Amino acid sequence: MSETDETQSALGRFGDRITGFRDRIAEKPGQLRVYRVVVGVIGTLVLIGGIVAIPYPGPGWLIVFAGLAILGSEFMWAKRVLQFARGKYDAWTDWLGRQNLFVKLLVLTVTGLIVLATLWLLNALYLVAGWVGLDGWTWLKSPILG
Template identity: 50%
Template sequence: MTGVKDQTSERHWLDRIREKPGGRLAVKITVTVLGVAVIVVGAFLIPLPGPGWLIVLAGLAILALEFHWARRLLAFARHQLDRWTGWIKRQSLLVRAVIGVLGLVFVAAVVWASVKYSLGVDLWREARDLTGW
């Protein structure tokens, strides 16, 4: 019940701004700039370990305040995420473990490539040198 009340008061607050001269345009511009900026930051963070996709979805949620296409895309993304998590939950422990290990390998590869190509440090070689392999 609290979520509905908060959403209603937020809508009312935005509607009050939209009713003022130039308010509709100001809200649209602000939402667009902020939403796109958040999506761009999230897109840069996607290959790194962390909440890159979550930040992209947050930017999409900001855009959804003003744009119908963003609301539809956000609904589609939520539906796909629900499908994926539902599928994962139905799998055996072995399948979930394999998916988890593959995810960790992917993240490790992305971190390795990011460090190698941005800082010029080969973590694999450094680890081998430290351990004496």
């Protein structure tokens, strides 16, 4: 048996265990309700974390898609939103890849400004300024948390 076959076999067994677990929960309406609430809460928290992380370097969109996938395991609307969002994300990256350098730099600049604005609003810029002896720069204070 090849390594690929072994991996597929292991994934199949894992999928069977998950399906069995889910089927046992579905037999008891009270447990099903609790399970769906837990999946909803976890999926929503992951989704919100992903949305917050989108403008920052790192896996923001991956986290969004993970949150939607968690929600989609129990809620059909989330599965549809996940398919829609993945299609739009792929279309956006394809479009951006076809653009000239000016447009790519413009998108990068706007993303950087969003990151700076959120760091300013969260008072992170003033905090770091204080670490390096620039706490007199009061214009770095957040208007919300300052």
